[in-house]
Amino acid sequence: MPGRRNVGSPWWHGRFRGGGYRLTVPRQAILNVLSRTSRHLSAEDIYLEVHKVHPHVGLTTVYRTLELLAEMGMIFKFDFGDGRARYELSEGPKSAHHHHLICTGCRRVIDYSGFMDEELEFLKRAEKGLAKKYDFEIKSHLIQFYGLCDKCRKKKAA
Amino acid sequence: MPGRRNVGSPWWHGRFRGGGYRLTVPRQAILNVLSRTSRHLSAEDIYLEVHKVHPHVGLTTVYRTLELLAEMGMIFKFDFGDGRARYELSEGPKSAHHHHLICTGCRRVIDYSGFMDEELEFLKRAEKGLAKKYDFEIKSHLIQFYGLCDKCRKKKAA
DNA sequence: TTGATAATGAAAATCGTTTTCAATAAGGAG
DNA sequence: CTCCTTATTGAAAACGATTTTCATTATCAA
Numbered sequence: 001m002p003g004r005r006n007v008g009s010p011w012w013h014g015r016f017r018g019g020g021y022r023l024t025v026p027r028q029a030i031l032n033v034l035s036r037t038s039r040h041l042s043a044e045d046i047y048l049e050v051h052k053v054h055p056h057v058g059l060t061t062v063y064r065t066l067e068l069l070a071e072m073g074m075i076f077k078f079d080f081g082d083g084r085a086r087y088e089l090s091e092g093p094k095s096a097h098h099h100h101l102i103c104t105g106c107r108r109v110i111d112y113s114g115f116m117d118e119e120l121e122f123l124k125r126a127e128k129g130l131a132k133k134y135d136f137e138i139k140s141h142l143i144q145f146y147g148l149c150d151k152c153r154k155k156k157a158a
Numbered sequence: 159m160p161g162r163r164n165v166g167s168p169w170w171h172g173r174f175r176g177g178g179y180r181l182t183v184p185r186q187a188i189l190n191v192l193s194r195t196s197r198h199l200s201a202e203d204i205y206l207e208v209h210k211v212h213p214h215v216g217l218t219t220v221y222r223t224l225e226l227l228a229e230m231g232m233i234f235k236f237d238f239g240d241g242r243a244r245y246e247l248s249e250g251p252k253s254a255h256h257h258h259l260i261c262t263g264c265r266r267v268i269d270y271s272g273f274m275d276e277e278l279e280f281l282k283r284a285e286k287g288l289a290k291k292y293d294f295e296i297k298s299h300l301i302q303f304y305g306l307c308d309k310c311r312k313k314k315a316a
Numbered sequence: 317t318t319g320a321t322a323a324t325g326a327a328a329a330t331c332g333t334t335t336t337c338a339a340t341a342a343g344g345a346g
Numbered sequence: 347c348t349c350c351t352t353a354t355t356g357a358a359a360a361c362g363a364t365t366t367t368c369a370t371t372a373t374c375a376a
Binding site: 181182183201217218221222225242243 | 331332333334335341342343
C-alpha cells in the first residue's frame with residue numbers, strides 16, 4: 001500500500017514511544033474519536049463511537065486508555081456533576097484553552113474561551129503567590145461557572 | 159431541664175421552617191458535625207462522626223440530608239477526584255470564602271483564601287462578560303488548583 | 317521472524333450513591 | 347397536652363460508573 005504508511009499515524013504517535021507505551025488500534029481509535037469532536041464525551045460515548053468502527057474494542061479498554069491519556073496529559077477529565085466523567089483532548093488542532101459554563105437547570109455545558117487575558121493575569125499572580133505561601137507547585141487549574149442558561153431562566157420565570 | 163431550651167438550636171434553625179422542612183435530630187447532628195470541623199468530610203466521614211452520638215442514624219439519611227443542605231445552599235459539594243464527594247458548610251462562623259489546592263501526589267487538599275481581591279476582579283469581569291456573551295446567569299463558580307505539595311515534590315526528586 | 321511482555325476483552329467485583337418501602341416522629345390543629 | 351397528617355427515617359436492595367481479574371492476544375525491539 002504505497003503512500004499509506006502514515007495513515008493512522010497523526011501528531012500524537014511520538015508521545016507513546018517516549019513513555020514506553022505501545023500504540024495500539026484501540027488507543028488510536030479513541031484518540032481519533034476525541035480529536036474529531038468538540039463535545040464533552042463520557043467513557044461510554046467514546047466506547048459507542050469507537051464501537052462503530054472497531055466492534056471488538058471493549059469498554060474496559062476505553063476506561064484504561066482514558067486513564068493513561070489523562071496521566072500522559074493528553075486529555076483532561078472533567079466532572080460536570082452528572083455522575084459520569086467527561087473527557088476532552090488537551091491539545092491539538094481543534095482545542096483551544098477554554099473553560100465551562102454549566103447550566104444547573106438543564107446540565108448543558110457551554111465552552112467559553114474569552115476573557116483569557118484577565119484570567120491569565122489572575123492566574124499568574126495567584127500561582128506565584130500560592131507557590132510561595134504554601135510551597136505548592138501548581139501544575140494546572142480548573143475553573144467552572146455554574147448558573148442558568150437563557151432557556152432555563154425563561155422556563156423558570158414562566 | 160431549665161436553661162436547656164435552646165441547646166441544639168443554633169443559627170440555622172430558621173432556614174428549615176422557611177422551606178417547609180422539619181428540623182430533625184439527624185439533620186441537627188449533621189450540621190453540628192459540619193460546623194465543628196474545617197476538614198473536607200465525605201458522606202461516610204460525617205456518618206461515622208454522627209454515629210458516635212446518634213448510633214441509630216443511617217448513612218442513607220446522611221446522603222439525603224447532604225443533598226437537601228446543598229439544595230438549600232447551606233453546604234457546598236466538592237469533587238477532589240478521589241471518587242467520593244466532599245462537603246463543607248458554605249457559611250457560618252468558621253467558614254470564609256476560599257478555594258482548594260489539590261496535591262495530585264498525595265491527594266492532600268489545602269484551603270486558601272488569599273488573592274481574593276484579584277480573584278474578585280477577575281470574576282466580576284468574567285461574569286459580566288459571560289452573562290452578556292452567552293446570555294447565561296452565573297450563580298457560582300469553582301476554582302481549583304492542581305499540583306504538587308512540598309513533600310511530594312521532594313519525594314519525586316529523591 | 318520471534319519472544320518478552322504490554323495490552324486487551326469478558327465477566328465479575330467494587331463501591332459510592334440512590335431507591336424502595338414500611339415504620340417513625342415533627343409540629344400544627346384542636 | 348394529645349391527635350393527626352405527612353415529612354422523614356432506616357435497613358436492605360438496587361443502581362451504575364468504574365476497576366479488577368485473568369486468560370488470551372498483539373506490539374515492537376532484537
